[in-house]
Amino acid sequence: MNLIVEQNAARWYKEQMDLSEGDSLRIFVRLGGCGSVHPGLSLGITKDEPRNAGLSQQVEGIFFYMEEDNVWYVENKELRISFDEKYEEVKMVVA
Template identity: 75%
Template sequence: MKLVVEQPAARWYKTEMGLADGDSVRIFVRLGGCGSVHPGLSLGVIKDVPRSAGLSEAVEGVTFYIEEDNIWYLENKDLRISFDEKYEEIKMDVE
């Protein structure tokens, strides 16, 4: 299980969220949305400080992470965060 954040996605988050080098972004499970793994649940993002990161990756000076208590969502798979240039949006794929 791993978290992969592609550079174009990290740059997009830095711009859209006004992030600076050294900031952290928490990826968390939320109720609602169109999640690909668990019906009725999806992933959200928020600028935050890690408490007990289960997975993390630093890209473009920003640490993206999932807390240990949210790793169950991935079901032992990888999470890849990419930027779709055609639609100018973020894609989160559990693979």
């Protein structure tokens, strides 16, 4: 399992969520949405402090993480968070 947050995506989150260096963003499994890995589930993101981070990466001074009890969603896969310049939106791809 691997978490990769591209720099341009981290910058977008910093700007859109008014984040400061040292802030943390939790990636979590949520009911609904259009996730491609597990039908009926998708990923969300919120500002929060880690309790038991299972996957993490620090980019642009922001700590991106997924709690240990949610890593089953990306088991044996890679979660890549990128920014699509054309559509000006963040993409979360599990492959």
